[in-house]
Amino acid sequence: MSEIAEKVKAIIIDKLGVEESEVTPEASFTNDLGADSLDTVELIMEFEKEFNVSIPDDQAENIATVGQAVSYLEEHAK
Amino acid sequence: MELKRVVVTGLGALTPLGNTVAEYWNGLSNGVSGAAPITRFDASKFKTQFACEVKGYDPEKYFDRKEARKMDLFSQFAMVVAEEAVQDANLVEGNFDPDRVGVIWGSGIGGLRTFQEECVNFANGDGTPRFNPFFIPKMIADISAGHISIKYGFRGPNFVTVSACASATNAIIDSFNYIRLGMADVVVTGGSEAAVTEAGIGGFNALKALSERNDSPETASRPFDQDRDGFVLGEGAGALILEEYEHAKARGAKIYAEIIGGGMSADAYHITAPHPEGLGALNVMKNVLRDANIKPEEVDYINVHGTSTPLGDVSEVKAIQTVFGDHAYKLNISSTKSMTGHLLGAAGAIEAIAAILAIQNNLVPPTINHFTDDESFDSGLNFTFNKAQEREVKVALSNTFGFGGHNTSVLFRQFID
Numbered sequence: 001m002s003e004i005a006e007k008v009k010a011i012i013i014d015k016l017g018v019e020e021s022e023v024t025p026e027a028s029f030t031n032d033l034g035a036d037s038l039d040t041v042e043l044i045m046e047f048e049k050e051f052n053v054s055i056p057d058d059q060a061e062n063i064a065t066v067g068q069a070v071s072y073l074e075e076h077a078k
Numbered sequence: 079m080e081l082k083r084v085v086v087t088g089l090g091a092l093t094p095l096g097n098t099v100a101e102y103w104n105g106l107s108n109g110v111s112g113a114a115p116i117t118r119f120d121a122s123k124f125k126t127q128f129a130c131e132v133k134g135y136d137p138e139k140y141f142d143r144k145e146a147r148k149m150d151l152f153s154q155f156a157m158v159v160a161e162e163a164v165q166d167a168n169l170v171e172g173n174f175d176p177d178r179v180g181v182i183w184g185s186g187i188g189g190l191r192t193f194q195e196e197c198v199n200f201a202n203g204d205g206t207p208r209f210n211p212f213f214i215p216k217m218i219a220d221i222s223a224g225h226i227s228i229k230y231g232f233r234g235p236n237f238v239t240v241s242a243c244a245s246a247t248n249a250i251i252d253s254f255n256y257i258r259l260g261m262a263d264v265v266v267t268g269g270s271e272a273a274v275t276e277a278g279i280g281g282f283n284a285l286k287a288l289s290e291r292n293d294s295p296e297t298a299s300r301p302f303d304q305d306r307d308g309f310v311l312g313e314g315a316g317a318l319i320l321e322e323y324e325h326a327k328a329r330g331a332k333i334y335a336e337i338i339g340g341g342m343s344a345d346a347y348h349i350t351a352p353h354p355e356g357l358g359a360l361n362v363m364k365n366v367l368r369d370a371n372i373k374p375e376e377v378d379y380i381n382v383h384g385t386s387t388p389l390g391d392v393s394e395v396k397a398i399q400t401v402f403g404d405h406a407y408k409l410n411i412s413s414t415k416s417m418t419g420h421l422l423g424a425a426g427a428i429e430a431i432a433a434i435l436a437i438q439n440n441l442v443p444p445t446i447n448h449f450t451d452d453e454s455f456d457s458g459l460n461f462t463f464n465k466a467q468e469r470e471v472k473v474a475l476s477n478t479f480g481f482g483g484h485n486t487s488v489l490f491r492q493f494i495d
Contacts, residue, residue, distance in 0.1 A: 017143050017147075038211040041211040045211070048208075
C-alpha cells in the first residue's frame with residue numbers, strides 16, 4: 001500500500017471511528033462507513049490539510065469511496 | 079382553563095462536587111468545596127488560576143470517540159445528565175408519547191472552547207478559511223437540546239433559553255409553563271456550561287468578576303463573608319424531568335417534589351451590575367410567590383443566587399428582607415455556590431436540584447467559607463454558615479440572576495397528593 005493510502009486510511013479511521021478492516025478501497029464513506037454529509041466535508045478538509053492540496057467542490061463530489069480518495073490524492077498531492 | 083400540576087420525577091447532575099446526583103448531594107450536605115487549580119489549560123498568566131471543574135470526567139465512559147468529537151463539552155455534559163435523569167425517571171418506551179416529550183435546556187454561553195479553538199486556528203493560518211464543518215453545530219447553545227431529542231426521540235417542544243446565569247431557571251420555568259398549559263406531558267429540562275477556557279477566565283477576569291484568591295482556591299467562594307472578592311467559575315450540568323402530575327401518577331413514577339411557581343423580572347438598570355436596592359430581585363421573588371399563590375411565611379429555604387461578589391450579595395439580601403419581612407429571620411438562606419462555584423447558565427439547574435433535595439432530606443446545605451461577618455448583612459439572618467442544618471423544608475425557593483439584568487425564581491414544594 002502506498003504511503004498516501006496509509007495516511008488516507010489513518011485519517012478515515014480517526015475521523016469516522018471505524019475499524020481498520022472496514023476501510024477497503026471499495027468502501028463508500030456514506031453507505032459503508034457511517035459518514036453523514038458533514039463527516040464527508042470534514043474528511044475532504046483533512047485530506048486537503050494532510051496532503052497540502054485544495055480540492056475544488058465539484059471534484060470533492062466525486063470522491064465517495066476510499067479508493068477514489070487515494071487515486072485523487074496520488075494524482076494531486078504535492 | 080385550569081392549569082395542570084407539574085411534578086419532578088427525575089434528576090441528573092454532573093458537578094464540581096460529584097458526577098452523579100448522589101455524589102453531588104453528598105458533597106453539598108458535607109460542605110465540600112469543588113474549587114482547585116485549573117487543569118483545562120495553562121492559567122499561569124491569568125489573574126485567576128483556579129476554578130470549580132468537573133473532576134474525573136472521561137468522555138469515553140459515555141460516548142464513542144466519533145460521537146464525542148462532534149460535541150463541545152457543554153453538550154457532552156448535557157447528554158450525561160439527561161441520561162441520568164431519564165433513567166432515574168424510568169422513562170421507557172411505551173410509558174410516554176414521544177410527541178409529547180419536550181427538551182428545554184439552558185446554557186449561558188454554549189460551545190466557548192469550540193469557538194475559541196476555531197478562531198485560533200483561523201488566526202494562525204494564512205487567511206484561508208479552513209473551518210471545521212462541525213464548528214457551528216458544536217458551538218451553538220441550542221444544539222444541546224437537539225442532541226438530547228435525537229438520542230431519545232423526544233419530539234415535543236425543543237429549544238434552549240439564553241439569559242446568562244439565569245438560563246437554566248428560565249428553561250425550568252418555560253418547561254413548567256408548557257406542561258401546566260397542557261402543551262407537553264414531560265419535559266427534560268436543566269442546563270449545562272463548560273466555560274473554563276482561556277476566553278472564559280480571561281473574559282470574566284477583565285470584568286473583575288472573579289475571585290483572585292489563588293493562594294486558597296477552596297476558600298475563595300465565600301458568599302456573605304466580609305472578604306469575598308468575586309465568584310469562582312464552575313462548570314457542569316443539571317437535569318430535571320418535569321412531568322404533568324396525572325401522567326406521572328398513571329405510570330407510577332416516583333415524585334421528588336412539585337414545582338409550584340416561576341417568576342421572572344428585569345433590573346432594567348445595568349449590563350453587569352445588579353440594581354443597588356435589589357429592585358429586580360425583589361420583583362422576581364414577589365412574582366414567584368404570586369404565581370404559586372403562597373404567602374412569604376410558607377417558604378422555609380431560599381437557595382440564593384449569592385455568587386460571592388461584593389455588590390450582588392448585598393442587593394439580593396436587601397430584596398429578601400423587603401419581600402419576607404420578619405419571616406426573613408425564620409428562613410434558612412444558603413448559597414451552594416460557596417461549594418460548587420458559579421456554573422453560569424447551568425447554575426439554576428444544579429441549584430434547583432439542591433432545593434429539591436433539601437425538601438427530600440429535610441436538610442439545608444450550607445454556605446461554606448464563612449470567616450468574618452460583614453456589617454452589610456443583618457446578623458439575625460440565618461445564612462446556614464459552614465455546616466448543613468436539619469429542618470423541615472416544605473417549600474424551597476431558588477433564585478438566579480444573569481448579566482443583562484435577567485432575574486428568575488422557582489418554587490418547589492414537598493409533594494402532597
